[in-house]
Amino acid sequence: MKRICRITLATVLSSGAFLPGLNAQDALLTGYFTDGYVYSHQLSPALTPAKGYVSMPFLNLVTSTGGNMKATQLFYPGADGRLKTFLSPEVSYGTVMGNLKPDNVFTSSVDWTLMSAGWYNKAGWIFNSIDISIRANEYSNIPAEAFGLVKNVGMTPGNIVKHSLDGLDTRLHSYLQLSFGQSFRIADKVNIGYKLKLLAGAAFAQVTYDKFTAELSNKSWHITAAGQLRCEPLCIGVKTNARGEKVYDFGNLSLGNPADIASGIASNLGFAGDIGLSWDVTDAIQLSMAVQNLGFIGFNGACVGNAVETVNYAGYPSQTIDD
DSSP, X not given: OOOSEEEEEEEEOOOSSSGGGOOTTTTOOGXXXXXXXXXXXXXXXXXXXXSOEEOOTTOEEEEEEEESOOGGXXXXXXXXXXXXXXXXXXXXXXXXXXXXXXXXXXXXXXXXXXXXXEEEOTTSXXXXXXXXXXXXXXXXXXXXXXXXHHHHTTOOOSSOEEEEOTTOEEEEEEEEEEEEEEEEEEETTEEEEEEEEEEEEEEEEEEEEEEEEEEEOXXXXXXXXXXXEEEESEEEEEEEOTTSOEEEEEEEEXXXXXXXXXXXXXXXEEEEEEEEEEEEOSSSEEEEEEEEEEEEEOOTTOEEEEXXXXXXXXXXXXXOOOO
């Protein structure tokens, strides 16, 4: 292998509806550290494979996860030497809460390449690439109190424990992406490149709680929640309950006909771009850097519902959740 060390700096600059779910790890694969990897231009448009290629349709699927949480915040060594989850009675409530951040972020993404091709010009100093793919991104912001609530379920000896989950936020979106890029050899060991992307939003969902309070004991639960749900193309109805509160009506789901869905996707257009630079410092070391996904996309037809609800559970049985 020619290059035994590749140093990569990738920065994601973002704005718009889809970008909170993106992270710089989306396209970072072990394949990028291998000479001749044909999808290297997806990390930096300046990177190029050894020769042109045409991919097999639908076979390239990439998944990734990210966030600010660590395994040591969820798993703890037990007295028997085995790992225990944070739910284990051996792990104290104070230990769990002391290891968590006020806001705990988890992200995941899926990139499914439907078709990809790359080729050099006749002179061999310009590499062209084209990709058609489906992308999905998920972003969750989980307050530490959410873990505290789960930890305390059924373990409170009659006294009332209050948990505030304000700011709980989950988003999921998917979009179609058509991209075209070029990499130029501007010097003996230096490449620059760009990639232009046309985006079409396919689906979007977001659940956000401005207020979420849970008071619980081993005798009863009292939950008050106020939040907002946005989704497209699926819509969830809102109804008024006996107390005059507007609540989600999950029995009233609607999905537009295929023509409306296709029209919605066509109206949810966006654009993005990448720029990159690579430098072969030596035969064994390559330095590359890129700015990725600088752009926007909007979900213009999202269904929006607001709801406030109070729920009481009496006589909730005491439970102990083991590891």
